[in-house]
Amino acid sequence: MKKYFSKIVIVSGIITVIIITRCSNDETPETSSEIVVPNIIKTESQLRDEAYRADPIYGNIKTLDDYWLAFKTIGETQYGYDFGNQEVKIITDLTIANSDSNRDDAAGIAFGSCKEGVIDVAINADYWSEYSFNRRLILMWHELGHDVLNAAHIEGERAIMNTPIPDEYDLDIFKKEEAELFNGTDLIFFDCDDPYFN
Numbered sequence: 001m002k003k004y005f006s007k008i009v010i011v012s013g014i015i016t017v018i019i020i021t022r023c024s025n026d027e028t029p030e031t032s033s034e035i036v037v038p039n040i041i042k043t044e045s046q047l048r049d050e051a052y053r054a055d056p057i058y059g060n061i062k063t064l065d066d067y068w069l070a071f072k073t074i075g076e077t078q079y080g081y082d083f084g085n086q087e088v089k090i091i092t093d094l095t096i097a098n099s100d101s102n103r104d105d106a107a108g109i110a111f112g113s114c115k116e117g118v119i120d121v122a123i124n125a126d127y128w129s130e131y132s133f134n135r136r137l138i139l140m141w142h143e144l145g146h147d148v149l150n151a152a153h154i155e156g157e158r159a160i161m162n163t164p165i166p167d168e169y170d171l172d173i174f175k176k177e178e179a180e181l182f183n184g185t186d187l188i189f190f191d192c193d194d195p196y197f198n
């Protein structure tokens with residue numbers, strides 16, 4: 001009889017909990033529906049960035065200098081370059097307002113082209129703050145292409161060394177364009193004897 005009684009207590013206890021839970025749900029329907037809806041829909045750009053972040057090399061990029069380290073790793077391990085020791089200066093000190101008049105809409109400027117052992121890249125902070133990760137990567141590969149590979153702009157196809165630079169690439173297309181930059185398909189060199197660089 002004692003056992004039977006304690007069972008009733010437990011069962012009625014459970015029923016009470018269910019009723020309380022239901023009541024509290026009924027009282028706050030707006031809150032629960034607000035929690036369910038967001039975070040489901042991602043933009044194409046966000047989905048693209050997730051694919052880049054999952055890549056073992058691009059996924060390690062956190063600081064500005066990390067872009068150079070990733071560029072160096074890919075160039076040296078996959079395309080046979082030896083970039084040697086470089087004095088690296090990559091800063092976001094440009095803005096749309098303070099870019100010089102010839103390049104007032106420049107997203108980035110490479111000052112180290114044709115200078116051995118010097119990487120000197122200025123990034124436009126206004127553009128940078130609005131760019132997705134994969135667009136930042138395109139911009140940095142473009143500027144490091146100028147600065148380290150001495151690559152000039154090319155015309156015609158939608159390549160990393162085009163100007164204006166491409167908006168965004170899916171990861172597989174970026175890797176193809178990256179290969180064509182490093183392997184020379186899309187590489188036209190600056191004339192480093194030009195007084196502009198001296």
Ligand SMILES: [Zn+2]
Nearest residue numbers: 142146153163
């Ligand atoms: Zn350029």
